Amino acid sequence: MYGDGQILNPLVAYPYLALLNNVSQAWAMYCLIIFYRATYQELAPIRPFYKFCTVKAVVFLSFWQGQTLLFMVKMQWIKVSQRETKTDYDAAEVATAMQEFLICVEMFFAAIAHSYAFPPSEYFGTFIFGISICALTVCLYGLCVHRCSDSDGTAYDGQHKGHVRPA
Amino acid sequence: MVLREDGDQRAVMSGLFRKILKTVWVFINIVVLIALALSAWDMHRNRRAAHFIAWFVAGVFVLLAVPITFYEVAQHLENYRMPRLQRHVIRILFMVPIYAVDCWLALRFKDGTIYFDTIRECYEAYVIYNFYTYCTVYLQEFCNPGLEQIIARKPPAKHIWPMSIFLEFPRMGEPFLRLCRHGVINYVVMRPLTTSVRFFLFPPYGQLEC
Numbered sequence: 001m002y003g004d005g006q007i008l009n010p011l012v013a014y015p016y017l018a019l020l021n022n023v024s025q026a027w028a029m030y031c032l033i034i035f036y037r038a039t040y041q042e043l044a045p046i047r048p049f050y051k052f053c054t055v056k057a058v059v060f061l062s063f064w065q066g067q068t069l070l071f072m073v074k075m076q077w078i079k080v081s082q083r084e085t086k087t088d089y090d091a092a093e094v095a096t097a098m099q100e101f102l103i104c105v106e107m108f109f110a111a112i113a114h115s116y117a118f119p120p121s122e123y124f125g126t127f128i129f130g131i132s133i134c135a136l137t138v139c140l141y142g143l144c145v146h147r148c149s150d151s152d153g154t155a156y157d158g159q160h161k162g163h164v165r166p167a
Numbered sequence: 168m169v170l171r172e173d174g175d176q177r178a179v180m181s182g183l184f185r186k187i188l189k190t191v192w193v194f195i196n197i198v199v200l201i202a203l204a205l206s207a208w209d210m211h212r213n214r215r216a217a218h219f220i221a222w223f224v225a226g227v228f229v230l231l232a233v234p235i236t237f238y239e240v241a242q243h244l245e246n247y248r249m250p251r252l253q254r255h256v257i258r259i260l261f262m263v264p265i266y267a268v269d270c271w272l273a274l275r276f277k278d279g280t281i282y283f284d285t286i287r288e289c290y291e292a293y294v295i296y297n298f299y300t301y302c303t304v305y306l307q308e309f310c311n312p313g314l315e316q317i318i319a320r321k322p323p324a325k326h327i328w329p330m331s332i333f334l335e336f337p338r339m340g341e342p343f344l345r346l347c348r349h350g351v352i353n354y355v356v357m358r359p360l361t362t363s364v365r366f367f368l369f370p371p372y373g374q375l376e377c
Contacts, residue, residue: 013364013365013368017361017364017365020357020361021357021358021361024353024354024357024358025354025358027350027353027354028295028350028351028353028354030327030350031346031347031349031350031351032295032298032299032347032350032351033327034324034326034327034346034347035299035302035347036302037324038318038321038324038339038343039302039306039317039318042306042310042317043302043305043306045309046305048302051298051301052298055259055294055295055298058262058263058266058294059291059294059295062266089218089277093277096273096280097218097221097274097277100225100270100271100273100274100280101221101224101225101270101274103266103267103270104225104226104228104229104232104267104270104271104274105224105225105228107228107229107232107263107266107267107270108228108229108231108232108235108267110232110262110263110266111232111233111235111236111239111263112235114236114239114259114260114263115235115236115238115239118239118256118259118260120239120242120243120245120246123243123246123247123248123249123252123253124246
């Protein structure tokens with residue numbers, strides 16, 4: 001009734017659910033992109049580009065990887081001779097297992113990428129007179145960015161209030 | 168602005184300690200990866216089943232990946248200066264151990280794949296939402312005019328090409344933010360929904376075969 005991977009069979013639920021997922025995912029991704037496009041100047045102090053890339057890489061690439069593997073099963077590029085390899089897996093299960101195996105391996109690299117994209121050092125900093133140095137640099141950087149954007153003609157008196165520690 | 172000397176020294180020592188730890192860790196990782204390649208090849212030569220080797224290799228990678236993230240999270244918690252931002256960062260970082268362990272279990276227990284997939288896909292949507300919230304919280308709390316004002320002062324934009332044919336771009340300001348928010352939340356709702364439909368269509372629930 002579900003028919004995993006039977007993308008051209010109109011009698012099972014899989015193609016509809018896959019289509020729904022794809023559209024909804026593409027729309028979410030598109031919304032993130034237009035949000036990024038509108039605010040990248042203000043987000044500059046937190047280096048949004050790497051953060052966008054790592055988060056998207058993990059979520060969307062793993063999805064497309066799964067789709068590619070299913071496609072490869074469909075095209076019979078993945079075949080299993082169960083007697084030879086001593087397994088009880090069929091081709092679709094092999095594709096799923098490959099996907100899981102690849103995610104396990106990729107997560108190692110994703111962990112490293114995350115540690116560069118979301119470094120704790122962004123929030124380090126000795127407190128001097130109650131103002132965090134790190135927040136101060138964020139604040140100064142923000143001022144520079146706003147100066148630049150002021151000279152471009154998009155004027156507003158944007159001052160970062162970075163030293164305000166949210167409760 | 169005089170820093171106490173012992174505090175200064177401690178900072179230097181902990182920096183040094185971190186550097187040594189990092190070097191040792193990189194070294195250990197390289198050794199483990201080489202040993203892993205050799206042992207996988209050895210297993211292949213001794214005619215072990217393919218899935219057995221896959222479990223083993225994937226397991227080692229998971230064991231390497233999880234401590235990195237836990238170290239990162241611990242560092243964030245140690246310097247928990249901006250809880251409203253770091254809360255989201257920690258949730259995003261937790262994606263790695265959750266994905267990794269979940270996938271390894273799915274690989275090991277083949278019949279439970281559907282349950283593990285469900286968990287993973289729901290967390291994925293949650294991470295996307297958290298990332299969006301992270302950006303908006305930053306703009307709201309740390310930039311002066313506030314999120315809505317910043318957006319409102321932007322010049323009007325257009326949709327990127329294929330969308331620009333069908334859709335009109337909303338006014339910059341509240342409507343634009345609403346579009347983005349709904350776009351992201353749509354995925355957070357849709358993903359668990361389709362996954363749960365799949366969950367109930369799968370055996371043992373979906374016994375009816377076409």
